[in-house]
Amino acid sequence: MNWFRKWWYGNWAVPVISGLLILASFGVQYLGGGAWNTVVGPQWWVDAGEHAHGSGQVFTLANLLMLAAAVVAGYGIVLNAVRALMTKMISIDLLVSVAAIGATIIGNFWEAAAVTFLFAIGHALEAATMNKTRSALAELVAVAPDFAVVMRDGEQQEVPAHQVRMGEIVLVKNGAKVPVDGQVVAGTGALDEASITGESIPVEKSKSDQVFAGTISRSGFLQVLATGVGADTTLARIIHRVEEAQDAKARTQAFIDRFSTWYTPAVFILALLTGLITQDVVLALTLLVIGCPGALVISIPVAIVAGIGRAARNGILIKGGEYLETSAKISAVAVDKTGTLTEGRPKLTDIVVLDQTLSRTDVLRWAAAAEAGSEHPLARPILDSAREEGVGPVGIPGDVTPVAGKGIVSAVEDTRVLIGNAPLLEQYGVTDSVGADAAANDLAxxxxxxxxxxxxxAVIGVIAVADQIRTDAPKMVERLHAAGVDKVVMLTGDTRLVAEAIGKATGIDEIHASLLPEDKLDAVAAMQRDGHTVAMVGDGVNDAPALATADIGVAMGAAGSAVAVETADIALMGDNLMKLPESVSLAKRTISVMRQNIFIALATVVALLIGVFAGGVTMSVGMLVHEGSVLVVILNAMRLMRNDQHSTAMSKAARSPATQTKDTQAVDA
Structure with a gap:
């Protein structure tokens, strides 16, 4: 009985029952013989038919079944129309309601039944399609874990996932869903993170690695310290973001809504004037049906929901319809260097000894001692290398004085140590007599x-730190150009020589180096003044001003950042660079579908109006063609839910071991 109850209150019960009544009416009229086609009802009923239509035959059993079909299908339509009127809205339902009631009054029961039946089918199709296009959201909800195994009082206990407390140890066994966001404290395993990042290849996890709720263990056993539970998990934030995004309207959709508020009353006025001029009630009622802008109204939201849902399934969160529409216009992409074009994990690559009385290890020891008290990101690879070679600094670091844009000055064992660029030496009166500046330029x-x-x-040497160019960075730039982006621009705080080396290796069109955060903002604003729609890709910290100024702010690897998920216009959940051109391509495809849908809807209405005045298009035929256009619009939008084969192939290539083992170039962090 549960399935029957579900069906009865579902979208298809009304059109099915109405359709059966229509079939029964045809069966009675054409197959049942004359006895079934006689007048039914008391004498006063027959007299009413004689008075209204000139014949009591209007109340035959066949017509009554057709009337019942119209009532079943039209009841909800009339109810929706009344509710809309109560809020001072003239809706599409009102057009259909007036046409159906008018057809009934003049005794055209078939037209009334056909119009309401077809409209009910259209409504059911729309509802089913919206549910289908929201399937990405449904899939995200489905992967949410129900239970968790936690360690309490020294024992394993299975509890509902939402009851896990912060700081508890959660056990993740092979085949189980991870119930919380957390950090691995013991064990190893491989997790399928497709629900979060869109990447289908399992990711190996071990101690100190981050894991996300909703991911699935494919092998191993993990002990996870819970750092995010319930609504505070990345999965919950993604679901919330996708819900909001799919309901947010694009500018085009807002325009269509405003257009409909004027268009619908205009159809009423046109039908009324036509009826008064021609004295043809049927023609006037037909115009009401033909003028329904149903396909036009659904053309935008169905495309937006499908596009945003498709993106979410691929690990791309788009903030809403407006941002999807803007993304389709992107003509310039500005990228930060570190962590975007490069891996963001700098390593010490060179030690050039310029004092012949010292060794390579001596230069590294002095540099590490100077950097021991520095918070600069480039200090870490120097200190790590020094510890690996057994010359790491011991004890409390000496005084460290940062010199903006030049380097640092440190007190080490009552000795002043400078580490930085040539202007730092000049500022402190140190003469470069051993060619340090030339060596530095060669490395840069x-x-x-x-x-x-x-x-x-005295200058004792030059050290160099470098990052690795991402293997897929050149392909990303190429794909952005293929997606219609005119230029890709690098904005970096690094030196011109370093930036040019990376730009040459990746195919970047334009380079802006030695920039402060406010300089990046100015660079983005300059591109906007040149007429570009700019997307800025950055880490959200020192790039925050530029991200806020850009037309579209893009966050890379946002799965681990709650702030990025909530604030970025586009959040790429994984760390796959190919998601960036994929998001631009998907936005362009979505807008293309929106435009196609608008054209289909308007062309159908115009063609039907011409057909009505030229003759040959009846009320039922008009509604059939109208609902056909709705179906075409829906099917067109559903194309967005299919995999983009080119994007899929490129994404797999970017993740393949063959790609990842290619020779990489050392570049600066």
Missing amino acids: AQGKTPMIVAVDD
């Missing part, structure tokens, strides 16, 4: 960040 030309090391008043 290779895409590395050089730092001159001076002890007291």
